[in-house]
Amino acid sequence: MSKSVVIVGASMGGLRAAEALRNNGFEGQVTVIGAEVHAPYNRPPLSKEVLAKEVTHDAVAFKLRTQVEDVIWHLGDPATSVDLQTQVVTTNSGKAFDYDGLVIASGLRPRVLDLPNGKLSGRHTVRTLDDAIGLRAELVPGAKVVVAGAGFIGCEVAATARGLGCEVTNVAIDSFPMIRPLGKTLAAELQRRHESQGVSFRLGHGIKDLAGTDFLTEVILDDGELLEATVLVEAISSHCNVEWLANTNLDISNGVLTDSALRAITTDGNPVEGVYVVGDLARFANPLFDDEARRIEHWNIPTETGKRVGAVLSAYLSQADNFAELAAQPFTPLPTFWSDQYDMKVQGFGMPGLADRYELVAGELTDELVMAYFRNDVLIGVVGIGMTAEVMKYRKQLLST
Amino acid sequence: MINVDVDMDKCQHYGQCVFEAPDIFKLNENDKLEFVATADDSRRSEVESAVDVCPMQAISIVE
Numbered sequence: 001m002s003k004s005v006v007i008v009g010a011s012m013g014g015l016r017a018a019e020a021l022r023n024n025g026f027e028g029q030v031t032v033i034g035a036e037v038h039a040p041y042n043r044p045p046l047s048k049e050v051l052a053k054e055v056t057h058d059a060v061a062f063k064l065r066t067q068v069e070d071v072i073w074h075l076g077d078p079a080t081s082v083d084l085q086t087q088v089v090t091t092n093s094g095k096a097f098d099y100d101g102l103v104i105a106s107g108l109r110p111r112v113l114d115l116p117n118g119k120l121s122g123r124h125t126v127r128t129l130d131d132a133i134g135l136r137a138e139l140v141p142g143a144k145v146v147v148a149g150a151g152f153i154g155c156e157v158a159a160t161a162r163g164l165g166c167e168v169t170n171v172a173i174d175s176f177p178m179i180r181p182l183g184k185t186l187a188a189e190l191q192r193r194h195e196s197q198g199v200s201f202r203l204g205h206g207i208k209d210l211a212g213t214d215f216l217t218e219v220i221l222d223d224g225e226l227l228e229a230t231v232l233v234e235a236i237s238s239h240c241n242v243e244w245l246a247n248t249n250l251d252i253s254n255g256v257l258t259d260s261a262l263r264a265i266t267t268d269g270n271p272v273e274g275v276y277v278v279g280d281l282a283r284f285a286n287p288l289f290d291d292e293a294r295r296i297e298h299w300n301i302p303t304e305t306g307k308r309v310g311a312v313l314s315a316y317l318s319q320a321d322n323f324a325e326l327a328a329q330p331f332t333p334l335p336t337f338w339s340d341q342y343d344m345k346v347q348g349f350g351m352p353g354l355a356d357r358y359e360l361v362a363g364e365l366t367d368e369l370v371m372a373y374f375r376n377d378v379l380i381g382v383v384g385i386g387m388t389a390e391v392m393k394y395r396k397q398l399l400s401t
Numbered sequence: 402m403i404n405v406d407v408d409m410d411k412c413q414h415y416g417q418c419v420f421e422a423p424d425i426f427k428l429n430e431n432d433k434l435e436f437v438a439t440a441d442d443s444r445r446s447e448v449e450s451a452v453d454v455c456p457m458q459a460i461s462i463v464e
Contacts, residue, residue, distance in 0.1 A: 023446075336417070340413065389432055
């Protein structure tokens with residue numbers, strides 16, 4: 001009987017893994033189990049241009065290629081458990097799926113604030129298409145929007161909401177917006193640019209509670225300040241969707257720990273044959289930087305990990321001679337991120353957040369620019385605003401070090 | 402032959418496609434994307450890679 005693969009997670013990582021299995025010659029059944037009812041779609045536009053226009057699935061859906069035509073999409077029914085011994089995934093509706101190969105691609109969900117008066121209308125997150133549709137309807141001119149969290153997504157939502165004529169206040173415990181990936185100099189400059197567009201910041205502050213009955217009317221900060229608000233967008237951080245793995249012996253302490261082949265590793269430190277991890281959940285060491293295993297929540301990682309898993313898993317399932325060699329190859333994806341805010345095109349490569357030093361290497365701080373990031377005097381990341389050609393020179397250098 | 406299309410309303414000229422298929426895509430001296438609209442079938446896999454890495458998902462292969 002031919003072998004089968006179950007992919008848990010029907011977003012970009014799950015899709016890319018399915019494509020890569022087919023591209024590498026796997027002909028058995030592929031079933032993708034998804035929590036959302038939607039076929040895979042591209043998430044970055046949800047906080048940017050799609051939020052600014054009309055939000056539809058068509059606008060963001062990935063085109064399904066002919067090689068995945070025969071993939072079975074089991075959507076709107078999340079996986080709730082797996083038995084790694086008998087190799088069966090069970091879903092919320094009680095359906096059971098046998099597998100020979102399992103791909104864990106269940107991703108993240110937004111963390112939301114735990115607030116005493118939390119059950120009010122007007123609270124939003126921006127992870128899913130349905131989230132974005134709900135938020136879009138409330139971003140009307142004059143709406144009073146509080147964005148919690150000053151990472152890329154929070155700042156993108158703030159910029160988009162300003163563009164739609166909302167009044168926007170950003171509240172974050174960080175000292176500057178986007179400081180962790182960008183460092184203080186660039187983060188402070190981006191704060192200045194946001195403020196010049198009319199965004200008000202409350203940095204170094206948390207949200208203590210909300211005021212309102214049924215509908216949100218005010219956000220209460222930890223110093224007692226009251227911010228008038230009709231909309232609260234929570235973009236603070238994420239939870240890993242690993243609850244369905246709770247009864248396994250996999251190391252799910254932070255995402256799912258993997259080896260360089262992206263095989264899931266147990267709490268005893270052993271890889272589980274046939275069980276692989278893709279996307280935001282995969283915690284792996286990247287020899288481009290060091291030997292510390294990290295999860296990377298950048299957009300290119302689902303695709304890079306999906307392709308890797310498709311190649312290794314198809315070799316495993318066909319008992320190919322080159323499986324061991326393929327699995328032992330180093331895996332060195334270059335983390336890559338982009339962010340559109342106002343007319344700024346921010347793009348970054350590498351791990352600038354690990355830097356101990358950074359330097360403006362092109363342009364002007366108040367205009368288009370390139371910032372290079374170093375650790376122990378070795379280039380470890382680059383971030384540009386505009387200046388694509390100049391950024392690309394540093395990208396090339398990152399790949400050669 | 403395969404037909405390559407880029408939705409220029411979506412394209413933000415990030416240039417990721419250039420790494421995957423340098424003979425099909427390039428950034429000109431103003432950092433704007435230019436591309437060749439038709440490519441040999443042998444280029445399908447690199448064009449598919451370019452489609453995959455486009456953060457705006459602006460590239461398509463027209464069948």
